Amino acid sequence: MCQFCIKHGEGKKWYLQAKNYAEDLLSDLRRRNFILNFFGHPEHFAREAAQMERLTQAPAFVRRAISGLVTRRMKKVHFGQVVPLEDIEQIFGFVNSIVRVPCICRQVTLGHEVRYCYGVSMGLGGGAFGDLLHELDDSFLFGPETSEFEELDAQQALEAFADHEKEGLCHSVWTFVPPFIGGICNCDRVDCVAMRATVVRDVKVMFRAEYVAEANPDLCTGCRSCMRVCQFGALAYSAAAQKASVDQTACYGCGVCRSVCPKDAIALKPRAEVPAVANLW
Numbered sequence: 697m698c699q700f701c702i703k704h705g706e707g708k709k710w711y712l713q714a715k716n717y718a719e720d721l722l723s724d725l726r727r728r729n730f731i732l733n734f735f736g737h738p739e740h741f742a743r744e745a746a747q748m749e750r751l752t753q754a755p756a757f758v759r760r761a762i763s764g765l766v767t768r769r770m771k772k773v774h775f776g777q778v779v780p781l782e783d784i785e786q787i788f789g790f791v792n793s794i795v796r797v798p799c800i801c802r803q804v805t806l807g808h809e810v811r812y813c814y815g816v817s818m819g820l821g822g823g824a825f826g827d828l829l830h831e832l833d834d835s836f837l838f839g840p841e842t843s844e845f846e847e848l849d850a851q852q853a854l855e856a857f858a859d860h861e862k863e864g865l866c867h868s869v870w871t872f873v874p875p876f877i878g879g880i881c882n883c884d885r886v887d888c889v890a891m892r893a894t895v896v897r898d899v900k901v902m903f904r905a906e907y908v909a910e911a912n913p914d915l916c917t918g919c920r921s922c923m924r925v926c927q928f929g930a931l932a933y934s935a936a937a938q939k940a941s942v943d944q945t946a947c948y949g950c951g952v953c954r955s956v957c958p959k960d961a962i963a964l965k966p967r968a969e970v971p972a973v974a975n976l977w
């Protein structure tokens with residue numbers, strides 16, 4: 697059980713608690729301002745992303761100190777956790793609206809609209825979160841390439857997520873001043889600023905799933921499809937055995953490898969049941 701489950705989930709998976717998506721959390725002025733600033737000023741986000749890239753040139757002790765500060769700050773305002781598809785399905789089962797929106801990371805890194813992000817809300821039609829975003833004027837959200845948010849039902853959204861998974865994208869929930877969860881993203885380590893910071897730059901703003909993958913050597917035929925999609929470099933291949941195996945200390949538990957395995961050789965286990973990584977987040 698991760699620190700967020702203890703703090704925001706009363707010992708259960710915190711992102712499966714409807715109260716953490718509640719509309720009334722948006723009456724908090726600090727949270728509202730954070731959301732408006734986050735989506736209304738992508739240039740701030742771009743500046744922070746550039747600073748993160750420059751951090752690699754700093755001496756190791758400076759990198760460590762800054763990385764710790766960034767993680768502590770982000771835990772108070774905007775952090776993510778990897779969530780596999782079966783838990784995403786549960787979230788889609790209790791939220792009342794799901795809207796597909798342009799991804800702010802891809803806006804910053806690619807300079808154009810890509811719709812890999814989904815706003816989730818207990819309200820209808822985007823709820824109070826959507827209303828708040830509509831207060832924004834002339835931002836990337838409503839720019840010339842974007843006519844409107846797309847509202848999806850749970851089944852459509854789940855199918856879209858399954859497609860994203862086939863593309864090798866990893867699902868993650870995101871807070872906007874915790875415990876409020878307002879979005880679910882589909883990330884990769886090249887274009888997603890948060891995942892790149894976490895996996896490539898060692899500045900942790902995205903945490904591991906409540907699960908970890910395990911490959912069954914009796915079923916694995918060594919095709920290596922799983923290795924092509926793992927964003928975390930957690931799969932290894934033994935030429936002698938002609939089998940893939942999971943380095944569970946590197947695995948984030950996203951389940952993307954499982955979805956491409958033609959032999960159903962990969963399963964997700966609860967992280968708590970694997971002592972070596974039970975407390976690795």
Ligand code: SF4
Binds near residue numbers: 917921939958961
């Ligand atoms: S995709 Fe499945 S069968 Fe292929 S190497 Fe990976 S675990 Fe083995």
Ligand code: SF4
Binds near residue numbers: 909926927942947950
């Ligand atoms: S090995 Fe772990 S991190 Fe890599 S794709 Fe599989 S579940 Fe995700």
